[in-house]
Amino acid sequence: MILYTGAGTQSGALNALVRGLAGCFRRQELYVALTIVALCTTVQLRSGQFLSMNNVVDIIVSMIVPAMFGLCALIVIVSGGIDVSFTAVASLSMFATTKILLSTGYNGSVFWAFAMSALLGLILGAVNGAIIAFFNLPTLIVTLGTQGVFMGILQGALNAQEIADVPQAIFDFGNSRLFVATNPTSGLSSNLSSSVLILIGLILVTFFLLRYTIWGRGVYAIGGDAAAAVRAGFPVKWIKFSIYCLVGLIAGIAGLTRVCMMQNCQPTNLIGMELLVIASVVLGGVSITGGSGTITGMLFGTALITIMSNSLLLLGIRSYWQNFFTGLLIIVGTGISALQLVASHKRLPRIMDT
Amino acid sequence: MLEHRKTRVRSPLGNAPAVTRHQRDWGIALMESTDNRYILRATGIRKSFGGVQALKGVSLEIGKAEIHCLAGENGCGKSTLIKIISGVHAMDAGELELDGVRYSKITPLESIVHGVQVIYQDLSVFPNLTVKENIAISSEVASRRRLVSWRRVRKIAEEAARMVELSADLNSIVGQLSVAEKQQVAISRALINDARLIIMDEPTTALTRREVQTLFRIIKRLQSQGIAILFVSHKLDEVFEISERFTILRNGENVITDDTSRLNSEDFTFYMTGRRFEKSRFEANPTGARPILEVKDLGLKNGFTEVSFSVYAGEIVGITGLLGSGRTELAQALFGIRRADQGSIYVDGREVKISSAMQAMACGIGYVPEDRLTEGLFLTQPIGTNIIISKIDQLTGLLGLIDEARVSGEISRWVERLAIHTTDPGRPAQTLSGGNQQRVVLAKWMSRDMKVLILNGPTMGVDIGSKHDIHEILKSLARTGLGIIVISDDLPEVLSLCSRILVMKSGRLSGTLEPRNVSERELAEICVGG
Numbered sequence: 001m002i003l004y005t006g007a008g009t010q011s012g013a014l015n016a017l018v019r020g021l022a023g024c025f026r027r028q029e030l031y032v033a034l035t036i037v038a039l040c041t042t043v044q045l046r047s048g049q050f051l052s053m054n055n056v057v058d059i060i061v062s063m064i065v066p067a068m069f070g071l072c073a074l075i076v077i078v079s080g081g082i083d084v085s086f087t088a089v090a091s092l093s094m095f096a097t098t099k100i101l102l103s104t105g106y107n108g109s110v111f112w113a114f115a116m117s118a119l120l121g122l123i124l125g126a127v128n129g130a131i132i133a134f135f136n137l138p139t140l141i142v143t144l145g146t147q148g149v150f151m152g153i154l155q156g157a158l159n160a161q162e163i164a165d166v167p168q169a170i171f172d173f174g175n176s177r178l179f180v181a182t183n184p185t186s187g188l189s190s191n192l193s194s195s196v197l198i199l200i201g202l203i204l205v206t207f208f209l210l211r212y213t214i215w216g217r218g219v220y221a222i223g224g225d226a227a228a229a230v231r232a233g234f235p236v237k238w239i240k241f242s243i244y245c246l247v248g249l250i251a252g253i254a255g256l257t258r259v260c261m262m263q264n265c266q267p268t269n270l271i272g273m274e275l276l277v278i279a280s281v282v283l284g285g286v287s288i289t290g291g292s293g294t295i296t297g298m299l300f301g302t303a304l305i306t307i308m309s310n311s312l313l314l315l316g317i318r319s320y321w322q323n324f325f326t327g328l329l330i331i332v333g334t335g336i337s338a339l340q341l342v343a344s345h346k347r348l349p350r351i352m353d354t
Numbered sequence: 355m356l357e358h359r360k361t362r363v364r365s366p367l368g369n370a371p372a373v374t375r376h377q378r379d380w381g382i383a384l385m386e387s388t389d390n391r392y393i394l395r396a397t398g399i400r401k402s403f404g405g406v407q408a409l410k411g412v413s414l415e416i417g418k419a420e421i422h423c424l425a426g427e428n429g430c431g432k433s434t435l436i437k438i439i440s441g442v443h444a445m446d447a448g449e450l451e452l453d454g455v456r457y458s459k460i461t462p463l464e465s466i467v468h469g470v471q472v473i474y475q476d477l478s479v480f481p482n483l484t485v486k487e488n489i490a491i492s493s494e495v496a497s498r499r500r501l502v503s504w505r506r507v508r509k510i511a512e513e514a515a516r517m518v519e520l521s522a523d524l525n526s527i528v529g530q531l532s533v534a535e536k537q538q539v540a541i542s543r544a545l546i547n548d549a550r551l552i553i554m555d556e557p558t559t560a561l562t563r564r565e566v567q568t569l570f571r572i573i574k575r576l577q578s579q580g581i582a583i584l585f586v587s588h589k590l591d592e593v594f595e596i597s598e599r600f601t602i603l604r605n606g607e608n609v610i611t612d613d614t615s616r617l618n619s620e621d622f623t624f625y626m627t628g629r630r631f632e633k634s635r636f637e638a639n640p641t642g643a644r645p646i647l648e649v650k651d652l653g654l655k656n657g658f659t660e661v662s663f664s665v666y667a668g669e670i671v672g673i674t675g676l677l678g679s680g681r682t683e684l685a686q687a688l689f690g691i692r693r694a695d696q697g698s699i700y701v702d703g704r705e706v707k708i709s710s711a712m713q714a715m716a717c718g719i720g721y722v723p724e725d726r727l728t729e730g731l732f733l734t735q736p737i738g739t740n741i742i743i744s745k746i747d748q749l750t751g752l753l754g755l756i757d758e759a760r761v762s763g764e765i766s767r768w769v770e771r772l773a774i775h776t777t778d779p780g781r782p783a784q785t786l787s788g789g790n791q792q793r794v795v796l797a798k799w800m801s802r803d804m805k806v807l808i809l810n811g812p813t814m815g816v817d818i819g820s821k822h823d824i825h826e827i828l829k830s831l832a833r834t835g836l837g838i839i840v841i842s843d844d845l846p847e848v849l850s851l852c853s854r855i856l857v858m859k860s861g862r863l864s865g866t867l868e869p870r871n872v873s874e875r876e877l878a879e880i881c882v883g884g
Contacts, residue, residue: 062882084774211502212502212504213500213501213502214494214495214499214500214501214502215500216502217483217487217494217502218495219492220482220483221480221482221483221491223482224480224481224482224483225479225480225481227478228476228478228479228480229480231474231478232478232480232491232495232496233492233495233496287482291480291481291482291483292480292482320406
């Protein structure tokens, strides 16, 4: 078969590939992907260290928790809301879980530790969901409020301090790795943490939910036009409620993943990450007004932000400049798509050729 | 509900109506059929909202596969009646008979199960989803599925799209389609829900004439498939063209139900408004030796080219043409929303450069846009604020602060002069009816001393009575020495309102006409043909 492939079919295949790429990636996603490639090439040329195996592994590992939070932000933003409490949910769930496991002297499987943190996250998410769905309050205000409440419980009621000695199961899981990548020139090595499997699992489940369930299409429908969603027969209140339950559950898992990877339990340092997560999701082409966005885009956005801070380190740029460049990236990245929208409105249809 | 599902009752009658899929799914018992000719019979429907009687015992009968027109001015109770039939509002009194089954109250689901589908004015489509998903999603939800099969979605959408000749790609995003295409998507969606009666709430408001013709073709085709249509409209020519029978409501009461063949235009207007209008033409009294506005060889890339005309004070000049003929672009160029790239504009004989709305206003040119709802008003702001907003800079007192007394004086002056129906100008503009909103937009411009006022589709979506009132206002404004340009594809309007008509075609002015020398049919032919 391959022997007989003529030039015509080859260009046909090329066309199909281009069309396929254009079809797979929406415009914003394509731009982000190209920016990532450009950034990687630049840093590689300047430092020669970027494409080393251990650096790639480092980047993947540092994307794990942000990408999990990215899923949280994606689901909520697609439904037309905005959630700033998922890091607080994660902090409270993971801290409570670690504390309970320690005080009971738990020495079973890490699975139950995740299950517990996920359940706690789900309960906290349900609080958000109940207020938002049944009292019909604005999501930003509600989650700003619950973020404060959750952090208050964490720092006040639980009197949270850093826990350096985490339960054995969590410690072991944090140590486990899929493989070690060593850089032959520098001799540095990096571990690909097993936590990446949890991320992959969450991505697959979320993808399935959003793409292949009526519930998931309801999330998009509500984000597009909530009134029309009611008329189409979607159980809008229930979907809204369950969105925040699911987001709480994912946040709970993300929180414990963080504990495993750091091998200590720092109650407050996740806070503040939510805005960067939301920014990277929007950078990945997820519409801030709701109704559109993909997991691929979210991953691209997260990757770009992560690679950005990683490469600035490699180029020897001081860390406080990272905030500057990340901010710039967000403005330019989201600004370009906004400008295109304006431009497409201004363009006149051709009418003279009748 | 569960019990219902188990006991499936068969109609005892031999000529039972066909069982729809939803009837099967939900096991709705088909009871005795009293009269098989009607899909819908509503009798003595009453409904009040907070003491206001919206419907005072209204009746409506629609035969199977009949195209029935429901007409009436805004606020006559049309929308309330539709919402009662579709189960959104509960009726206070009266009876609804769907396909022979009597209801004294009905839920939205029961209504859907009987095949009643409403296509609302806003179409209720999801702008962010694809065409195929928009078409198939509600039936997927209604049949209580949990998982989406994209193959099934595609199949359902393809079938429905064939029935309405949907030209749009099933994979395109609905937000990028034209209004007509969105409407076809909404109709397709109604069809796959086993529609037997499709209610269309003013479906032609945002359509061009050609699109209306396509819609009518679709409606006729649906009829041939046994689907009844309730067509809500207040446009006479449409009622004549499409419907077999009509019902007119006024102030929540039946005025008349009859065969359309026995209806004429004067009676129609009378039934709608309860008023008789003289058929009149506007005779202009141009004043001044030189034109108040003159345009020479104006051009805009991809918009229009070599447009020259002049407007004298006291004239109402109509610019008409098909959608895409460049008429809207011309208006926008005169007001600086788009910048013309050729030619020149003179106001009062002085050449002016207009590249922004601010400059146009400074020259004394005002513009009332096509879509008054999104472009002309701050809907959530008070009516009064909307009226004075364009001259707020002139209503200041000491230290440049806003002089409240002058502001409220100005507001009440315009509310009175333009007869805006409101109890309190402090209420948001969105609480007004369409016609009154239009008057607020007019007031907003007239409160600045304008020389030329450009109106784009001034009575689109406005009912006959208000339309007449707006025309009278415009005529009296012209008599006070204002130059008015009306852009409209409503030919009867152009003929009765304007003193001169310019026809645009493919971006060029193709002719100037005197309304008294041309009939509506001739004008239509000039717009379309060579």
